Amino acid sequence: MNSQKTTAKSVFSKIKDSDILFLVIALIVLCVIMALASPVFLSERNIMNMLRQVSLTAICGFGLTMVILLGEIDLSVGSQQAIAGLCSVVTLNATGSIALAVLAALAAGAGVGALNGFLVAKGKMNSLIVTLGTMTIWRGVAMVTTNAVSIQVAYPDFQELGTGYVGPIPNGVIIMAVLFVVIWYILRHTTFGRYIYAIGGNQEASRLAGLPVDRMRITVYVISGVLTMLAGVLLASRMSSAQPSAGDGFEMTVIAAIILGGVSLNGGVGGIGGAFVGMLILGILENGLTLLDVSSFWQNIARGIVIILAVYLDEVRKARLAKKIVQEQKDHLENEGITA
């Protein structure tokens, strides 16, 4: 009886202290507002459309969340999307094989990720700077190899990847759901996941404790590269072409959503659930405002305000939590003082 009570209590306090709760409420409020304002918002057609758009951000964002949890960053994910499109469409047009096209892009993703990881881990360089460099390099490569002209897909079947459905659910959404479960499990229930949080929390301590810090960093960048390229292939498939400008500014959308989802840029704090809710909030905002025919200039303003507001409220909540802990410790000390 007693133990049940404590479990219930601890579950409750977990929710109360959870990064996610506030976000979920914000998400629900946003959904209610949009549903009231637009009759089509809650239609199946729109929900699937919105989820398909979010799935591209999410598939890339899940990998990037791991990078950020590790205390690093990857600004090159946008440019990687262009490379993914190029690798897959060029391979497809040359061989006619969709499987090879996807594999080529994923392999390129692993390579690009490994390079980022290697430069950060072994080159001992700041990841912000390294990936800022690789970001411009990959964009340059995309421009040079195509002469800035998009490449059309020669085999229309390829479009099925990004635009097709399994039952009523778009392919991208299925992939997103599977990845979410896998990565959630990895982060929560495996040594690999615990290492990520440990290294993100305190890299030096982790190194001294004998954790394979460098190997972890390279591995996570490789995972992020592969997932980013997967999203890039889906994008190319939806556009039935490889666009050298694809993913321009995409890194900012993804990073904003992840931060909005309560993942700390310092590493070690947050989770994939929160990050996903952050992506949903930004995705719904964009989708809903377009449904409501709000001018794109106003949409930019709205997006910016939501991001700043979310981060601010998050800070307020954190400060309150910190105050509470200090108070508890004070009480505890006072109690001890009295008993002593």
Add this chain to the structure above:
Amino acid sequence: MKKVLVVVLAVLLMVTAFGCSSAPAEDTGADASVPAESAAADASDPVEEDSTDGKTLKFGYVTSDMSHEWYQNIVNGAQQRAEELGVELITADAAMDAGKQVTQLENMLTSGVDALLITPVDAKSLATVIQEAEAQGVPVICESNVVEGATTTVGIDSVEGGRKAGEWLAEYATENNIDPKILVVNAPANEDCRERVQGFKEALDESGIQYEIVQEVDGEGSKEKSLEVSADAITAHPEVNVIYGINDNATTGGMAAYKEAGLDESQLVAIGFGFEGVAGRTALLAGGPYKSAVAMFPDFMGQRLIDTAYEIANGGEVEERTWSGTTIITLDNFADFYTEENGEYITNFDAVRALIEE
């Protein structure tokens, strides 16, 4: 110390990266005032012999953004025409940097060009360099945007082009008994694009047909963004049966969203402004919803730029604005304007020139 190293490496990385991204555009090297590759390559050409009498004209052209297919095609057209006329053409890419553009223009002036051609990054930043050119007696020819002090502006009439699209749709809708519910994929940050939409609406209003613009979205001129916003708009308005896009990306992005929504493509009519390159041509030739385009013929525009500069440099008079042609292209008249040669499509310049002389 480590920080210093990081910064130095970062700068190096950036330099390399930007060097990469602008590489294709700078192969004719502006700052070094290297002659156009064509002129250099064809040293044995008879034209070259004629011009050895010291009278070779030299033009300098600074574009705004060579990473765009439209400008590449303009420069190709200009390069080709310069070669035909025996003019030396040096080009440079400002890569959307107004400051860089001014520097490049000043370098060209110093190198002694006989005419300056500019696609302005920002019209307001050019006043000083235009004054300098004027002082040296060098004519300034602007592409698309009217800049104060420039000798002339070569461009297409965006409102007029938009009107052609509207007139075409009115006729097509009447013939095929369509009640147009239109999705406009615009890029309203750009004045030319706003005018393309303005002309389209004007012509539709004047035609007297029943029509409705169900939504106007901002695709920012990219296929990715156009696809995304069109997908949202089409969910809100599945009754859309006409898509009008302000360039190839906008139109094909809108079409992709329509297809993705699982709607019947045979019910859709797409009209694109631009027809600037491969994407529009592929869509038209596929015989799908993309029924017509307002073609801008960028390579002809390049030719027109050189012709105008050539005329001025030889003492001729030109109007304040020089128009380059636009026309409606459909599958029916495609072959009048483009000839296929080994998988490449060559613009029939005589046919385009006839459009202006009409």
